[in-house]
Amino acid sequence: MQLFFNRTSPYARQARVAVIELGLEQQVTLVEVDPWAEPAELVTVAPLSKVPALLLVDGELVTESGTILQVLDSLTPNGQLLSGAPAQRRDALARAALCQGLIDASFITVIEGRRPEPLRWSDWVMRQERAIGRALSFIDASFKLVPGRFDAGDIGLACALAYLDFRLSHIAWREPHPRLARWLDDVSTRPSMIATRPA
Numbered sequence: 001m002q003l004f005f006n007r008t009s010p011y012a013r014q015a016r017v018a019v020i021e022l023g024l025e026q027q028v029t030l031v032e033v034d035p036w037a038e039p040a041e042l043v044t045v046a047p048l049s050k051v052p053a054l055l056l057v058d059g060e061l062v063t064e065s066g067t068i069l070q071v072l073d074s075l076t077p078n079g080q081l082l083s084g085a086p087a088q089r090r091d092a093l094a095r096a097a098l099c100q101g102l103i104d105a106s107f108i109t110v111i112e113g114r115r116p117e118p119l120r121w122s123d124w125v126m127r128q129e130r131a132i133g134r135a136l137s138f139i140d141a142s143f144k145l146v147p148g149r150f151d152a153g154d155i156g157l158a159c160a161l162a163y164l165d166f167r168l169s170h171i172a173w174r175e176p177h178p179r180l181a182r183w184l185d186d187v188s189t190r191p192s193m194i195a196t197r198p199a
């Protein structure tokens with residue numbers, strides 16, 4: 001299998017963390033690309049030129065980080081990212097989906113900031129930053145963070161919060177959400193998170 005990624009993508013980071021958490025490092029070859037440059041090695045297999053993109057051994061393409069996590073999980077005998085009773089699996093999926101939205105809002109904010117000044121849409125950025133603030137409050141109030149657990153929802157949350165620290169440091173989320181900050185600091189010591197720190 002090949003996993004196309006770039007080092008700063010919070011989406012690709014989720015897939016890379018999953019590979020390590022699932023012990024699939026030997027089966028997955030990491031291919032570093034710049035998706036914005038639409039390189040031939042990526043677009044010939046992944047037409048959207050986005051990372052992450054997973055190419056299975058039979059040549060099937062899997063896109064979208066959430067789907068890639070589900071597929072990777074299904075490749076291990078005791079999938080641990082979306083396991084357990086239906087209610088537990090649903091809870092992990094629901095947390096992962098909300099965190100994906102948090103990453104989306106953060107990513108949009110970052111991309112908007114890269115436009116030439118006259119083309120930036122400040123109302124759109126403020127809309128995203130309000131969504132980020134509300135999502136963090138919602139997550140802090142409602143997510144049960146279980147010590148030792150690191151399922152698909154936890155991977156999503158860790159990559160989302162770490163991306164805020166990495167790219168949107170002006171959003172001071174740690175002070176109002178010390179529980180989330182402590183949790184991120186704790187899970188950031190996992191080998192999968194250390195190995196995938198954005199460079």
Ligand SMILES: N[C@@H](CCC(=O)N[C@@H](CS)C(=O)NCC(=O)O)C(=O)O
Pocket residue numbers: 008009010011012035036048049050051052063064065066
């Ligand atoms: N919804 C997708 C988002 C993937 C995505 O937008 N990745 C960015 C990198 S962070 C990318 O490859 N962008 C290149 C482009 O849009 O041309 C996922 O969850 O995998």
